[in-house]
Amino acid sequence: MTIRDTIESFxxxxxxxxxxxxxxxxxxxxxxxxxxxxxxxxxxxxxxKRNTFFVNNExxxxxxxxxxxxxxxxxxxxxxKTGCYIMKSEQPLPEMLFELPFSVTDVSxxxxxxxxxxxxxxxxxxxxxxAERDAKYxxxxxxxxxxxLYLFNARGFKAAxxxxxxxxxxxxxxxxxxxKERPFCSPLDEQFLIPTELQTEIFQAAYAMIQSGQALGRGxxxxxNDNDDTKSPLGxxx
Numbered sequence: 001m002t003i004r005d006t007i008e009s010f011x012x013x014x015x016x017x018x019x020x021x022x023x024x025x026x027x028x029x030x031x032x033x034x035x036x037x038x039x040x041x042x043x044x045x046x047x048x049k050r051n052t053f054f055v056n057n058e059x060x061x062x063x064x065x066x067x068x069x070x071x072x073x074x075x076x077x078x079x080x081k082t083g084c085y086i087m088k089s090e091q092p093l094p095e096m097l098f099e100l101p102f103s104v105t106d107v108s109x110x111x112x113x114x115x116x117x118x119x120x121x122x123x124x125x126x127x128x129x130x131a132e133r134d135a136k137y138x139x140x141x142x143x144x145x146x147x148x149l150y151l152f153n154a155r156g157f158k159a160a161x162x163x164x165x166x167x168x169x170x171x172x173x174x175x176x177x178x179x180k181e182r183p184f185c186s187p188l189d190e191q192f193l194i195p196t197e198l199q200t201e202i203f204q205a206a207y208a209m210i211q212s213g214q215a216l217g218r219g220x221x222x223x224x225n226d227n228d229d230t231k232s233p234l235g236x237x238x
Contacts, residue, residue: 003169004188007032013203014210027210029188039205040194041097041167047198048098058195059165065107065178066093066160068151085155092146094164094171101162104138104149113138113151113160121152169193 001009007029014027044059068087093101104113116124116137127133137152138160151157159178166172173190174182194202 001192001194002189003033003192004029006036006192006194007188009199010036010203010206014207017207035206035209036192036194036202037168039202039209040192040198043198043202043205044097044165044195059193060102060163061166061172061193063093063162063164063172063175063177066149066162067091067178068149068154068158068160071150085153085157087151087154087157087160089149089160091176092143092148093140093162094175095147095167097165097167100140101138101149101164103163104151105161106154106157107159107161108157110157111136113154115139116152118150125152166193 010032011027067090069090071086071088100115104115105111106113113136116139118139118141121137121139124135124137125133134153136154139150139152140147141150142148149160149162151160164172169192170187170190172193173187174184176182
């Protein structure tokens with residue numbers, strides 16, 4: 001379901017829950033989107049911690065091609081052995097809800113990379129066990145608050161593919177990857193990535209959040225239209 005369709009469904013949900021028609025001019029699409037996104041992420045994190053989260057194509061998305069470049073050894077915290085190739089994504093990944101990808105593979109299909117925390121790489125690559133020393137690893141390193149992908153023992157690997165749950169679905173839809181940068185002109189027509197079985201709960205939580213914000217807004221009313229809405233901090237529809 002697109003972001004536009006999801007927001008419209010949520011507007012109907014609010015109307016049914018409140019018993020009164022909603023006014024499109026009082027609740028901006030942007031506010032609707034970020035309220036729904038916040039509650040979606042919170043509920044998905046809860047399911048993940050309960051071990052009831054499951055991988056499905058409504059939430060987990062694939063970035064098929066992330067261009068990689070060989071790392072300048074100056075930026076590493078350790079000195080890799082001769083012949084050890086370390087690659088870094090040319091651009092940061094979209095921020096991920098669960099911090100790590102569900103999988104990282106080479107786009108040519110030459111294998112999957114195992115995760116190792118950044119500070120442990122020097123021990124893996126310096127291991128006395130050849131199989132461990134020569135295995136393919138990946139790590140995520142944050143630079144200026146943004147997650148970059150690193151591949152170790154990745155000679156000749158020019159691009160990677162990852163499966164992730166994006167924290168903000170628009171960051172995923174407009175991620176450049178190996179293609180051309182997309183103009184940010186029709187975000188409402190992108191998919192929202194809300195699990196069908198959790199949609200009602202997400203709508204209920206988002207509605208409760210709106211009601212809570214209404215109560216904290218010193219009488220500003222965005223649902224029942226009982227007050228002077230010209231002073232609403234939400235402004236008009238966007």
